[in-house]
Amino acid sequence: MDIADFHGRSRPDACPGALQVHAAADGGLARVRVPGGRLTPAQLRELAAAARRHGDGAVELTSRANVQVRGLAHDDRTRDVSGDDPATGADDEGPGGDDGAGNGVPEDGFAARMARAGLLPSATHERVRNILASPLTGLDGPGGGGVTDVTPLIGELDRRLCARPALAALPGRFMFALDDGRGDVAGLGADAAVLAAGPDRFALLLAGTDTGLRVGTDEAVTALLAAAEAFLDELAARDVTAWRISELPDGPALVAARVSAALGPDPTADRTVQAPPSEPVRPRPVALGPVGLIGAAAPPGTARSDPARVALGVAVPLGRLTSAQAEVLADVASGGDIRLTPWRGVVLPGLTRTEAVDAAGRLRAAGLVVDPGSPWIGVTACAGRPGCAKSLADVRADATAVVALAPPARHASRTDTLPVHWAGCARRCGRPKGRVADVVATGHGYRLELDGTGLTCSGIEETAAAVTAARGEL
Ligand code: SF4
Structure with a gap:
């Protein structure tokens, strides 16, 4: 169009x-x-x-x-x-x-x-203030995938975003992402993202498309804010309403042109613009978050990473933390920092190994997941009944019942397992990006859909068997 x-x-x-x-x-x-x-x-x-x-x-x-x-x-x-x-x-x-x-x-x-x-x-x-950032940034050293620590950019982007009155008009769905180079959050559908291409070099992506614009660390936030303003300017110029850059025909190109003009001449000659880029970056959606000990095998490294410290990745079943579980998380976060992940989990950085082992035991006892082989890995659900009036089933209860029927893990880790998303109707709210097995309520059971084929299941056992087969866990 x-x-x-x-x-x-x-x-x-x-x-x-x-x-x-x-x-x-x-x-x-x-x-x-x-x-x-x-x-x-x-x-x-x-x-x-x-x-x-x-x-x-x-x-x-x-x-x-x-x-x-x-x-x-x-x-x-x-x-x-x-x-x-x-x-x-x-x-x-x-x-x-x-x-x-x-x-x-x-x-x-x-x-x-x-x-x-x-x-x-x-x-x-x-x-x-929708800002994603690589949850492991600065924690796992050069072997972990990141090439820089985007932590300082989070606060800078938040402060400068809130200081611009015009940006209060952004749709609540507009999303920023700060990816430290590992490609974990740049593929999650942000409207405006910077993806580190080196310790002091970022690619600007708009609606997942590489713009060809490369900026240094000191311009990364400026470029993101310019993208947000350019999106609003484009809407105003067209006198239309849209919630995401991707909704606008040629949105990324139109916004990129405005960003490039807004940034103006580069006084340091560090910035480059190549559109289309000869070697575009194409981050893929990452479906599963970190679970278990992190950083134990990472080489000692950057000034920020500490080889004596590890992080602990925690999965939260269906993304619902009871207040008691939240209290335990707060208790064991001795590193003083709690990082929520876009995979509905948590990373606790800065733990000694002893603290991590103790924390894992307490979190497991509280019903949280610290074992990478847990059948909860990769299972998500929409609100379902009773939270959503459109729902045809209590999908969270049914997903929990199916997880309880899952066979033991064949490997120590399910971190490459197929994600499964439960939905109370065909809208599939909250579905992760990428290849996913959908389990959609029909009113008489569920329909499992994967790669364009579907299987109708009438009861929990049948649905559990279908999910197990789809995940290759037979
Ligand atoms: S997928 Fe359907 S049932 Fe589930 S939260 Fe969305 S609208 Fe409600």
């Missing part, structure tokens, strides 16, 4: 935030942005306490490494929004002013608690 024929969406996106709460079937749904997935133990504790006090008691992890809480009572809904998408636990996310404690937020309500915990630094920009 030509851009001249593009008429856009009929309405702005309605992604929930902490202030703009969605009225879901099971109560209010609030989503809290966590740039780079970085939380302190104190913030996780506060989230857990707020979920227990105001919501259904669980902290849900999203595929953008954000968190959400369901079941909020009416008093906690600062502004209800409607719309069919966000109810669902789908992770496409949507702005909010000055500080979170203003705008009529009840002082003892959910949003005010988030603001006091430092999780709602801007009411105007709360829904647009």
Whole structure:
């Protein structure tokens, strides 16, 4: 389609935030942005306490490494929004002013608690702080895949994003990504991403397409913000509404041209533009997050990595952390840093080996997954019943039943296993990118779909057998 024929969406996106709460079937749904997935133990504790006090008691992890809480009572809904998408636990996310404690937020309500915990630094920009970052960046040394540490860019991007009033108009679904070169988050569908091509060199990708623009570290955030502004300028010029760059015909090229013009002449001559690029980078979607000990075998390395320390990757079944589990995570995060991953898991960096072993035992006992051979690896689900009125089944309960029937792992690790996504209807909210086995409720059972073929299953045992076969675990 030509851009001249593009008429856009009929309405702005309605992604929930902490202030703009969605009225879901099971109560209010609030989503809290966590740039780079970085939380302190104190913030996780506060989230857990707020979920227990105001919501259904669980902290849900999203595929953008954000968190959400369901079941909020009416008093906690600062502004209800409607719309069919966000109810669902789908992770496409949507702005909010000055500080979170203003705008009529009840002082003892959910949003005010988030603001006091430092999780709602801007009411105007709360829904647009969607920033993915490589969760292992800076942790595993040169052997781990990253070529630089993007940690400093997370805070810089968040600060500068929130400091630009015009960018509060971004759709809540617009997403940034900071990839340290391992290609883990650049393939996850961000609108604007930088992917490290060297210690001080980044490729700019728009809607997953390499623009050919290469910038140094000092321009990486500037380029991302220029892309966001260029997207809004393009919408304004066309007088259309769109939620993602990919929705615009020729969106990446149109936005890239504006970014290049906005950056202007390069005073250092470090920047290059080659469109189309002769050797484009094409990051592939990564479907599974890190689980188990990380960094133990990595060569001692960069100034940031410490060979005496390891990280622990934790998978969270169906992305739902009970408040008790969240408390245990906060307790064992002795490195002082908790990193949420876009695979609905957590990385705890900076542990000694003894601390990691102890932490693994406590987390396992709490029902979290630290074993790379666990049948929970790669299993995701939409909200289903009772959270979504459209759902034909309680997909989380059924997915749990099927995981319980899974055969023992044939290998010590399932980290290359086929992802399986359970959905209560054909919309398949929250489906991971890439090759996935879909298990979709039909009202009479499930239909397993993979690579264009489908199999209808009438009961849990039949569905479990089909999932096992699809994953090659017979
Ligand atoms: S039931 Fe359908 S609309 Fe509801 S969360 Fe699941 S996939 Fe989305």
